[in-house]
Amino acid sequence: MVLRRLSVLAGALITALVLTAPAALAHTTLQSSDPAEGAALSAAPQQVSLKFGGAFTLPAEPIRITGPDGAQWTVGAATVTDRTVTAPVQPSGPAGAYVLTWSIVAADGDPITGRINFSLTTPASTPSPSTAPSSAAPAPPTTQALQAAESSGGGFPVWAWVVIAVVVVAGTVAVIVRGRRSSS
Template sequence: MTPVPSPIRRVTLVLPVVLVALLFGAAPAWAHTELESSTPAENAEVAQAPSEITLTFSENVPADTAEIAVLGPDGTDHAGGPATGADGTLTVPLQPLGAAGSYTIEYRVVSDDGHPVSGTIPFVLTQAGPGAATADAATAAPTTSAAAPAAAEDSGDGGDGAPVWPWVLLAVVVLGGGAAVALRRRPG
């Protein structure tokens, strides 16, 4: 006759399977918006100054909450207006770009689940843009937009989604507690 496992032993045997199923079943819900592409592309070298930039995300992002700046070599923000768009693609008009050199697109958007997503996209303008003549004539010091998002902003989890460590810690605590209870109740 085969001995019937105690209820605690059954729970101890089934609990890890349930926890693993829950952990892997919830993984798609942890996915957050990610930047899929941009124009200009990351690290692109462009000869003609663009009149707008586009950012395409993996999910729809509201344009009215997007913060996008296009910083030139001198730190001037060349964004010419707010972002517009739909279906995960945002477009921002640009003021005429100036000197040839490194430009950086800085963005901060909010995903459908409310998680902020931010990043930077560098590109190089290889020939001076139409704003170069205006910049040469201007005597005022360059200014940066107060709306420019912070490049180093950190949401605490690397921006890749919900952190996994709380779930792993919970699984270890539950499994350890279940094993301790099962071992204490073992007939012996």
């Protein structure tokens, strides 16, 4: 009887833990981008932005843009503000399909990459030197990304879920063992 109750209690605790854990264990995901996936732009953007749902850091060269015939855009230093990565770009290349490739490092250390496909309906023109985006940033991107991750309240940390799970399992085992000893 006691063992049955403990089993039900352990099952309920594990179920509660599993149901509340997915948000904490899920990786950071891309929530929105500018340009958006599948967008057909009549003019090339002067900057790109990517908004993510969780804490992250930036690796070196987190954004690349390639187009028809291997055309490469010059991407300036990326900055992070409130989980949004923004980078100035110098577009160049013909009208056609382009791919923005991004990469970040999730708070748990796993690298995450993705692609955004968009197109230009007119050729990209290179801006004059006076309007070209600056490649200088106030601080290295990794430092800014770490600050954003620390100040953004990245949710309940994964290590805390692990500690809770260990405590629940250890407590359940202790109660079962104690129940068996008292019934003997």
